[in-house]
Amino acid sequence: MAxxxxxxxxxxxxxxxxxxxxxxxxxTVSAKKSGQNQETTTNxxxxxxxxxxxxxxxxxxxxxxxNTSSGLSFGRQRAKDPGTVFVAGATGQAxxxxxxxxxxxxxxxxxxxxxxxxxxELARLAVSYKVISNDESKCLNAVASTFQDAESIAKxxxxxxxxxxTIGKGENGPATEVTTTDAxxxxxxxxxxxxxxxxxxxxxxxxxGSTYNVLDGITSFFNNLFSKSQPLTIAEFLQKIVETDLSYxxxxxxxxxxxxxxxSYKIVVSAEGSAGADAYKVGKSQIAKLVVDVFSNTAVAExxxxxxxxxxxxxxxxxxxxxxxxxxxxxxxxxxxALEKSKAEVEARGAAEASKRQEQExxxxxKKEAKAASSIAKEPEEKASSASxxxxxxxxxxxxxxxxxxxxxxxxxxxxxxxxKANEESDAQVATVRGRAKAKNLPAQKAVVKTPPxxxxxxxxxxxxxxxxxxxxxxxxxxxxxxxxxxxxxxxxDD
Numbered sequence: 383m384a385x386x387x388x389x390x391x392x393x394x395x396x397x398x399x400x401x402x403x404x405x406x407x408x409x410t411v412s413a414k415k416s417g418q419n420q421e422t423t424t425n426x427x428x429x430x431x432x433x434x435x436x437x438x439x440x441x442x443x444x445x446x447x448x449n450t451s452s453g454l455s456f457g458r459q460r461a462k463d464p465g466t467v468f469v470a471g472a473t474g475q476a477x478x479x480x481x482x483x484x485x486x487x488x489x490x491x492x493x494x495x496x497x498x499x500x501x502x503e504l505a506r507l508a509v510s511y512k513v514i515s516n517d518e519s520k521c522l523n524a525v526a527s528t529f530q531d532a533e534s535i536a537k538x539x540x541x542x543x544x545x546x547x548t549i550g551k552g553e554n555g556p557a558t559e560v561t562t563t564d565a566x567x568x569x570x571x572x573x574x575x576x577x578x579x580x581x582x583x584x585x586x587x588x589x590x591g592s593t594y595n596v597l598d599g600i601t602s603f604f605n606n607l608f609s610k611s612q613p614l615t616i617a618e619f620l621q622k623i624v625e626t627d628l629s630y631x632x633x634x635x636x637x638x639x640x641x642x643x644x645x646s647y648k649i650v651v652s653a654e655g656s657a658g659a660d661a662y663k664v665g666k667s668q669i670a671k672l673v674v675d676v677f678s679n680t681a682v683a684e685x686x687x688x689x690x691x692x693x694x695x696x697x698x699x700x701x702x703x704x705x706x707x708x709x710x711x712x713x714x715x716x717x718x719x720a721l722e723k724s725k726a727e728v729e730a731r732g733a734a735e736a737s738k739r740q741e742q743e744x745x746x747x748x749k750k751e752a753k754a755a756s757s758i759a760k761e762p763e764e765k766a767s768s769a770s771x772x773x774x775x776x777x778x779x780x781x782x783x784x785x786x787x788x789x790x791x792x793x794x795x796x797x798x799x800x801x802x803k804a805n806e807e808s809d810a811q812v813a814t815v816r817g818r819a820k821a822k823n824l825p826a827q828k829a830v831v832k833t834p835p836x837x838x839x840x841x842x843x844x845x846x847x848x849x850x851x852x853x854x855x856x857x858x859x860x861x862x863x864x865x866x867x868x869x870x871x872x873x874x875x876d877d
Contacts (some may be wrong), residue, residue, distance in 0.1 A: 494527030550585030
């Protein structure tokens with residue numbers, strides 16, 4: 383009987399062969415009532431014919447869920463199993479080898495796949511061809527997982543305490559590439575799920591030098607042109623990792639097929655930047671074995687970036703011997719120091735702004751105090767100046783002193799004499815300055831009245847015409863002044 387993967391439980395389970403049939407199919411439903419077990423058995427031709435007539439409450443058969451919330455909640459995470467590993471891209475060329483070796487070492491594997499149907503077929507074939515045993519198949523959980531959403535990946539991680547992802551071509555299925563941007567989603571999901579350790583395999587051969595193929599260059603050009611976002615560089619990817627609090631191991635290598643001659647060489651683990659450009663490539667099964675060894679002792683490989691290559695003359699070493707000589711990655715420490723420095727700068731900037739505000743308030747207070755002091759100093763001067771200004775009473779007293787010995791009749795006679803003296807000096811006052819000057823130079827003349835000539839033909843009986851009145855030489859204007867006490871006469875002389 384061939385086992386298969388179910389999409390509901392994601393566990394490999396044994397199903398009956400389609401050719402096998404049951405002679406007496408029965409389906410038994412048990413319910414507990416008043417301390418007794420009641421069984422309802424149906425022997426009809428339909429195995430799904432239920433008789434609930436004897437059950438008072440059918441809902442008692444439905445399991446009650448203690449968690450009524452829906453969706454993924456990261457507030458209360460399930461207990462992590464140190465023996466469970468989540469493999470992102472389990473259908474990839476390196477991912478499937480890592481999952482196989484993990485099962486052989488006794489780990490439970492949650493295999494993240496994009497197509498559950500394909501995963502079921504692969505698992506069925508793996509069991510049929512003895513790639514994995516029946517006991518190992520029971521430890522394999524296939525979960526739907528893509529590299530598009532960190533929250534869905536965190537849900538797929540489940541109770542796994544370790545995560546592994548391989549960056550390179552053919553790692554999201556046989557032909558699809560896993561980029562650094564995709565791997566960032568896995569890192570963020572691991573942070574959400576509370577994973578203890580993350581192993582990242584970075585295949586430099588898939589993103590390395592030129593293949594000297596014109597078609598490959600054109601394809602790469604148009605892929606970069608029409609892609610929504612450019613993949614992160616390895617330096618940017620590492621910066622994303624160090625910004626989290628995850629324990630990590632980054633393995634840089636150049637992968638090759640297991641049938642290549644280089645796969646028979648021993649691997650060498652060196653510090654970052656120490657591997658030469660002509661170093662031998664590493665077989666995919668060899669790198670899978672190294673990942674499994676890292677998970678067996680994560681403390682020795684914690685927070686380290688290494689370069690792995692093959693060497694035909696290298697001796698065989700354990701994972702402790704390989705990683706113990708590698709120094710810890712300094713990026714996280716530098717990031718922590720930069721974060722502390724930035725925090726200190728922000729605090730210093732805030733303190734400087736606070737002190738500046740205090741100084742401004744102190745200056746304002748000093749100005750107010752100086753203004754108040756100046757106003758206090760001006761009060762005696764204002765009082766002195768107000769004292770120097772005579773009051774109304776003093777003015778009245780002075781007026782009373784001046785009024786003593788004053789006679790209005792005497793003042794009127796003096797004023798009249800002054801006016802008469804002015805009239806003697808000038809017989810006429812003119813309206814203009816030119817008229818006054820000319821009037822002074824004119825000799826005094828009297829108006830002469832001419833009688834009209836006598837008409838000889840006039841009748842003697844007629845009365846003689848009366849003499850015309852003497853015309854006025856000048857027009858006069860009179861007005862009263864000083865309340866009617868005096869009269870001013872103004873003569874207007876024509877030029």
